[in-house]
Amino acid sequence: MSADLRDTAPTDPAPTDTASYVARIREHGWCVVPGVIPESEIPVVHDLILAEEQAQARARGASWTRTSNGSTDTTRYDRVSKAAAIVARLGAHASFIAEERVFGVVQGLLGNYVRVSSDFGIVTFPGAERGFWHCDWPYNQTIAAHVPQPYGDMMMHLSALYMVTDFTEENGGTLVVPGSHRRPGNPTGENDELAAASQPGELQITGRRGSAILFDARLWHAVAPNDSGQTRVALAVRYAPWWLNLEVRRPGSVDARLVEELTEGRGNSAPLLTRAQFEALPELLRPMYENWVEQP
Numbered sequence: 051m052s053a054d055l056r057d058t059a060p061t062d063p064a065p066t067d068t069a070s071y072v073a074r075i076r077e078h079g080w081c082v083v084p085g086v087i088p089e090s091e092i093p094v095v096h097d098l099i100l101a102e103e104q105a106q107a108r109a110r111g112a113s114w115t116r117t118s119n120g121s122t123d124t125t126r127y128d129r130v131s132k133a134a135a136i137v138a139r140l141g142a143h144a145s146f147i148a149e150e151r152v153f154g155v156v157q158g159l160l161g162n163y164v165r166v167s168s169d170f171g172i173v174t175f176p177g178a179e180r181g182f183w184h185c186d187w188p189y190n191q192t193i194a195a196h197v198p199q200p201y202g203d204m205m206m207h208l209s210a211l212y213m214v215t216d217f218t219e220e221n222g223g224t225l226v227v228p229g230s231h232r233r234p235g236n237p238t239g240e241n242d243e244l245a246a247a248s249q250p251g252e253l254q255i256t257g258r259r260g261s262a263i264l265f266d267a268r269l270w271h272a273v274a275p276n277d278s279g280q281t282r283v284a285l286a287v288r289y290a291p292w293w294l295n296l297e298v299r300r301p302g303s304v305d306a307r308l309v310e311e312l313t314e315g316r317g318n319s320a321p322l323l324t325r326a327q328f329e330a331l332p333e334l335l336r337p338m339y340e341n342w343v344e345q346p
């Protein structure tokens with residue numbers, strides 16, 4: 051086991067039931083579910099994300115500089131790097147993204163028919179700096195296809211961050227503003243000063259590897275600095291109800307083409323799965339990925 055997988059985090063909150071997690075997300079915008087990734091699977095997930103980060107960063111290019119936290123302009127600094135389409139590569143090892151408690155929360159908040167809109171690894175290197183406050187798609191105003199603000203008080207997307215290494219105060223446990231999910235807007239709407247400022251009541255989520263942070267995509271959150279000597283690794287998975295238009299993120303679709311035109315080529319699409327990758331997924335996950343399978 052690598053140094054990044056040592057036990058360093060504080061104790062997670064006591065386990066609780068699905069209804070309590072749902073209630074916490076409704077009230078505070080987030081919760082932590084401990085012990086979601088089986089301990090024996092953590093090294094597999096960890097090593098795959100690191101390998102993919104390297105391969106994808108090399109393929110992206112050029113100078114081998116890690117330049118951002120992804121396709122949006124929500125983080126400013128260069129030591130946070132993403133690796134797309136991790137679940138497709140995990141195959142049979144990916145069952146935990148539909149773990150009973152997590153899936154209970156997802157369905158409790160979004161209904162019975164749910165899809166994954168994207169998944170990606172996040173590698174936060176030592177020296178990463180604090181990022182901007184933002185909300186995730188479709189509330190992020192920098193992405194072409196978004197819900198314009200002021201938006202109504204309705205949850206349409208659930209974000210998960212699976213802790214593949216411990217999340218600590220030193221290595222950059224995620225910053226959140228509890229309760230901000232009920233606000234009608236967020237600082238991605240051309241408000242850079244607000245996006246960079248400390249917020250009253252902000253807190254940092256820490257926890258033991260294997261835990262999942264589940265949050266309403268409207269919750270204001272930000273990358274925290276990594277002041278430790280270790281790399282922090284996470285897997286982000288975004289859950290959407292079946293009625294949310296994912297065509298805007300589907301490579302090659304009419305809607306995705308429009309997004310590219312509107313953002314001068316900076317699309318926001320999520321890679322498709324090959325038929326073989328789809329068939330290697332655990333059965334429970336297939337309905338969540340079926341619309342991402344490459345057509346022959």
Ligand SMILES: O=C(O)CCC(=O)C(=O)O
Pocket residue numbers: 172174186222223224225271272273274284286
């Ligand atoms: O890595 C983190 O702690 C935050 C990730 C984040 O901001 C995002 O996925 O939108």
